[in-house]
Amino acid sequence: MSFYDLCEDSKLFNLLKEGDLNAFAAVHKRYYGILYIHAYKMFPDREEVKDILQEVFLCLWNNRDDIVLELNLKGYLYTATRNRILNIFKHQKIKLAYISSFASFIENESPCVDKQFRLKELTALIDAEVSLLPPQMRLIFEMSRNANLSHNEIALELNISPLTVRKQINNSLKILRMKLATHFLTFLIFYLLHGRR
Template structure:
């Protein structure tokens, strides 16, 4: 009776080339464990190590007609496993880098988005309260805070005294501080000074 286990690697591989599945099974059983241990030592992941070995043996079967062994079958298999391990490690590193980059982008985006939303809400609230000021006070305050004009420049533009302009700005700030609260008032007071 014929026994595949008694055949040499070159004889088995010749049979594999002629589509002998039993010869392929013998090679698989002969080298799976040692290749798996080698892959596991490098990858430290059972599933990845098993996937690497499966891919190597699948490629061996699929490309059997084109493979020319220039050295021994074990040398060919170990080289194929080593290359798959390097590909896996490279992919793992790339994937980790990509995930870190994506996480940083998400974190930064969430913070920026949250900050922009809060700033827009705050700005809308401030504009609403400024719009509720008496018209002349609103005009003086707008020239002071939005146009960045000095009290003297506002007084000249609106034909008012500097004292009146100063009083209007102070009154506007007092009203806004009462309505908006201290933190929003400080934001309003200092936002144009930075």
């Protein structure tokens, strides 16, 4: 057992605040497993849980100078993990509500030139945001979405692992969701307010 394994949380946290990577590694080793189990019970998606925990620990390291523990370290990590999961639920709920409202509206409305124009505008907006993705991420995204290639097919063609492909696609979707959320909401509101003629 190393010195860090024997340290109490408060000591580890103080060392971590001083920039000690070994202390950070010890915190990660000590809490990753139990946080994974805790998160998976709330959100049973293995890959998402891994992403959530990566964000929690990255945030702990990047914000170590500013973090003031009102609880103990374990309590802080549990709370940070729970809050990230609740944010995902909140965003999924909002996104589903938008999609449901939009789908319902499209089904109940007859197409007109103005609406088709606005749909083209939205498509152009999406294409513009895709073009701003980092080159490798954009290529993988377009191969997946436009060429309908599987993760394995893309991996073979680009000589990378399917895991890398999946990660790149997930990251590109996160970026696009963030950048397009405001545009999509504006577009939907405009439709609901002005589309019925």
